[in-house]
Amino acid sequence: MLPAPLALIAEITHRCPLHCVYCSNPLQLTAAASELSTEDWIRVVQQAGKLGVLHLHLSGGEPLARIDLTELVSAAHAAGLYTNLITSGIGLSPSRLDCLVKAGLDHIQLSFQGSRENDADDIAGTRAHALKTELAPLIRKSGVAFTLNFVVHRKNLDHLEEIISFAESLQPDRLEIANVQYYGWGLRNRDALLPTRQQVEDSMRVIAAAEQKLAGRMRIDAVPPDYYARFPKPCMGGWGQRLMLIDPSGQALPCHAAGVIPGLQFDSVREHPLQWIWRESPAFQKFRGETWMPEPCRSCDRRGEDFGGCRCQAFLLTGDATATDPVCSLAPAHQLVDAELLRVNSSTGSTPASLDAPRDQLRESPSKSPDWWSYRPHPG
């Protein structure tokens, strides 16, 4: 039997005061007028609770742009969901934070664009850094779990030690250091964002040292750039296996980027219950399981671990959504990734050979225990 999704990612709006150069939202955004109503979202979170979903991630855009956010948190809490707010912090006043916490919010993930104000504001296209820094102590005191998220790339990866020290000063429970993933705006701006091999190797050492120093105080989750990995990431824990995303207009997608794959029809929560979509929607079944897999995935020992990598990345790089993710060193189209790495590394003279499975060293692999589940609510 198909298990329930672990988490529902609710992109409640595409509206956002930031304009980050690596935004994971689709290039074609949903207009405010087409957003689901409060009643629609409340029905969706109630259905999620009944379906057995554990976590709700309120995301966007900037979820605080919705004035009914507290109401949605309340409904999610009542439905038994563990509720996370993924935010830039813009729009989070002390009183609004207090309302959200009282409504049952469990976790806030505050994103930063770097540790240096000018650079960070450049990335976001707006002056947001100082405000985020002021918010951190309020969130720390609020009693919810507190994660800081830093997106890293070629322009700021050299300051990683400084970023970690800055993060430490804000006292989160958890720090996520996520390399840009190359979808949407990230792919458009890849030439400026893809780090060098030297930067990636240095960052692995910095993170390993910080993990040791901060053990027990601040957990670090690092997402390396998959272009440098030997094997692909187990994107979203497998297509239609663990996560479900609802976009602002109510379309249900297996991941953030799935809209780029031609020919997929996404069913809407306006027309179908969540449970039906999870089990029956053709888009969720499209790459579920192994029957769609080409060689070398089909006979690969790792197919149950990484599921052939990311379908969206396969499409974006090769034009074929059923191809082996080109970041895999075994992929027939791996030369596409190698060519990019050669370009970015040519000035440094280092070879583009894959790192020795950096994600195996960098990232805590999910425990083999069937009782321990962890996942990322983002690509990667």
Next chain:
Amino acid sequence: MSRPLDTSLPRLATGCRWSGEGESRMLLFPEGALRVRDTGHAILQRCDGQHTFQQIVEQLQALYQADAAKIREDVAGFLDRLQQKRVVDF
């Protein structure tokens, strides 16, 4: 490694909470969940910030007929691992 002291007060970390009942009882925390059964459950349900590590160990030694030193070691190791993951604090 930071093992709990006898006087430590183990408790669920900020943002970590119980969900569900009986067989389906789980611990929820940011981006993860843990189904806790048997001994894990026996330990974690005592991690309420009221019981000291020493008290928890004594209660488990009374509950399980295993070697007392081994029980102490197992509980310390279990709590240490979960603290690294920011699921418990002590």
